Amino acid sequence: MFFHENELQYEVEVTEPDPYFAKMLQQAIGGAEGEMRVALQYMFQAFAVPSEKQEYRRLLMETAVEELGHIEMLATAVTKNLEGASREVREEAAEDPVIAAMMEGGQPRQALSAGLHAMPVDSNGVPFSGGYVVASGNLAADMYANVMAESTGRLLAARLYEMTDDPGMKDMLSYLIARDTMHQNQWHAAIEDLGDVVPVPNSFPQEKENQDVNYQFMSTFRERHEDPEEAWTQGASPDGKGEFSFGYQPGGGAPDVDEMLDEMYNDVE
Structure with missing residues (x-):
């Protein structure tokens, strides 16, 4: 059961809206390296944790819920980037600069199908796939998969950080990158805490x-x-x-x- 507070996990501000960057941010929502992937991955892994290892279930579920908050942050960032267009685009398109910018460099479906909001898709508009989710039922295998997931997520966030000059977006991404650092380290700590698990499964x-x-x-x-x-x-x-x-x-x-x-x-x- 989840309870939702109408407050973002971390502040999201956009100084200069950029529809093209909104398109890039979609990768961090619905892409193979995105927050939808890790939120569902940790949640489904938690469902499979045996009763005698409830501390790992709590670790996974709490992190999954945190990742849901990251989706909300990124969706807000997408919307704020679609609320206006860059100064250059406003000068070129007098009637509807947002839609013009969307057609030139953004994701048309964000305007046509979602009313200038985020969607559960990647930066190419491909819908999120549950095939990205790794939940094997083996706790050690899943922890190794989680290290990889956070590594590629941090890599994506770092690339996005370099793609924008907007101070608000850099601040938000700096927060997400920091959380990826923590999550990588917590999964490594969990693997160490599990003890001798190599090769996986070590029960064979x-x-x-x-x-x-x-x-x-x-x-x-x-x-x-x-x-x-x-x-x-x-x-x-x-x-x-x-x-x-x-x-x-x-x-x-x-x-x-x-x-x-x-x-x-x-x-x-």
Whole structure:
């Protein structure tokens, strides 16, 4: 259950509205690196946390709700950037500068379908996809996925920061970048708190693995070459359970699928 306060998590101000930047901000809402992705990712991960690990459920759910607040901030930023046009555009388009700016460099659907407001889409207008969400049911796997999600989110926010000169937008993005810093660190802390989790899932008995290849780096070059002696081809593995080695794919013969091809009538007589 959620309760909504009619107050933004952090102040959002726009000095000089920019419809093109509003389009770019849509990536931070509905894109693969956006806030909709992490809000739903953490929420669905929380749903799967077992009862004996409720501290992780709380961590995930509280962060998910924070991310919902980030969506609200960004949606407000989109609207404020669409409320007017740049001085140059106002001089060129006397009758309707906002729509003119939208057609020139923004997202027309923000005007045509949403009345100059944000939408659950990315910067190209592609609708948000639940396929972006990673919620495996394995807590360790999900925490590693969360580090990646916050990393790409921080990267996107940093790129957006460099795309604008508006002090209000830089201030908002500086806040979001700072929260990405915290979230990356909290997921790393959670992984450390979980203990020995590598390889994931660590509940599968490693004695059932093929012991010849479970710590071998397989080169896929056609020409054989010497071990490059990198950190992933020799020495102890990070999980402390094996020694890296260097080799090639073993080879398993040609695929024997002729019978199936015949049954499916795939051959041309």
